[in-house]
Amino acid sequence: MDLYQQLILDHSKRPQHAGLREPFEGEAHHVNTTCGDEVTVRVHVDGDEVKDVSYDAQGCSISVASASILAEEVIGFSVEESLSTYEAMRAMLTSKGQDPGDEEVIGDGVALAGVAKYPARVKCALLPWAAYTDALVRAGVDISTVGGQR
């Protein structure tokens, strides 16, 4: 089955940048109420740069791998770039399989493309990203430019 790409399994077994670290300006805790997956994401922003994203993810391989990919793809980038990455991830994950994802933009995120065919799992993959944008808001970052953001 195309859901569990080796890359996903690798990320879920050895999540990159895992753990909660100081300093941080914003923190958000999100729960997937249907299955109990939980993730806490902290962001450390300096000016326009995402200096660090740290997290504690308790959940399925998809949500943990997604948190790991999130950290890899946004640490060291500008806030704006990180939000474009989020948008690209979201577009791919909600495309019902139509959008294979652009490796240039979302890196290892393309390995999560298979998730789009399993509606119940899209939430798992988006969980850390939703927590990330929420943490940015709590850090006082204006993310209103992002399309579709609540």
Add this chain to the structure above:
Amino acid sequence: MSSYDVQQVRADFPVLQREVRDKPLVYLDSGATSQKPASVIDAERTYYEQHNAAVHRGAHQLSEEATDAFEAAREKVATFVGARPEDIVFTKNATESINLVAYGLSNASAPGALDGVPSEVAERLRIGAGDEIVVTEMEHHANLVPWQELCRRTGATLRWFPVTDGGELDLSDLDTLVNERTKVVAFSHVSNVVGTINPVAPLVAAARRVGAITVLDACQSVPHLPVSVTELGVDFMAFSGHKMLGPTGVGVLWGRAELLAALPPFITGGSMIEQVFMDHTTYAAPPQRFEAGSPNVAQAVGLGAAVDYLSKLGMDAVREHDKVLVQAALDGLAKRPWVRVLGPTDVEKRCGAVAFVVDGVHPHDVGQILDDSGIAVRTGHHCAWPLHRALKVPASTRASFAAYSTVEEVEAFLTALDRVPEVFGVEVA
């Protein structure tokens, strides 16, 4: 087992003939909702095609037929659980049944709500600060949150029986937990997660000693075991039609006659009144008092057909069949040391469902692998989050059964499960 022909049973369930992901459907999620035999689907259709009309307003032939069909369903359900039809209330589901009791009890504390009710009954129904409501750590959220809310509204205190590591109720503090302050003891007959059959008798005895009202969540027992309210001795019992081969949208509350007679209504409006004036209203006797608005007639009729179906199979035979399935699942899982079964290991102590964890693999991933083989199970906390916390697991995978489930399906599930360690690289030794 010779008399129980499960293949014949399966032939009655249209959905069991379909395929999922090009494989025959293996539906092991009956604990969430059961499938429906053709007789139930036909009963609803026939009701709509032949008799549909407003009930209890019988100025014409169809209305009389609709009323008869509705009331006949009530009689069937009553007989099925050893009750009188007057004491059977049709609701939307078990969740509403439990809320009906919880809101009835908080409404009982309103001024004048219990006028004319014998004082010893009124005393049992009035809940306030200093009183206690006892539940268990094993409850489905449907039998927990309404009691938390009742406590919040009345100032009563919520207490609960803990669960042992083996997934059974820990009754060692029974006599302190159920005391003279206790007004309600609410608990499930069978756990929807670990399948434990809880001991009703000691809980009822303890509640009776202090005059507390017992509320039994029978959602997971009525579909699998012979259940009789007179034998159980509880005061209220709630269950859902859709888990016992019946339609969605219909649930049942049974109540002891003298308590139902005194309990104020939960939902008010049409059909539940005796007399209405501009400034006040008097209420109909039960069960109508608790069936405000236009009722779910077609669904009740469908539930009547489900009860007929189960009665024809015989609940003793259904129970025996369930034991075979649970034993097959327990035996198969025991041969897989990488699987940890939750709940009792003795089939006599459980029914309906087998929940487990694979250490190192999240249940969501386990469920996904099984789904890929066309096997439907449930993963997550199954609306029993505190139970999972008590068992120190974040979530679990649950295979649950019904009268149409087969040992071959259990075997297909076990075979598909073997892909889990393969995919996720779990040590199988």
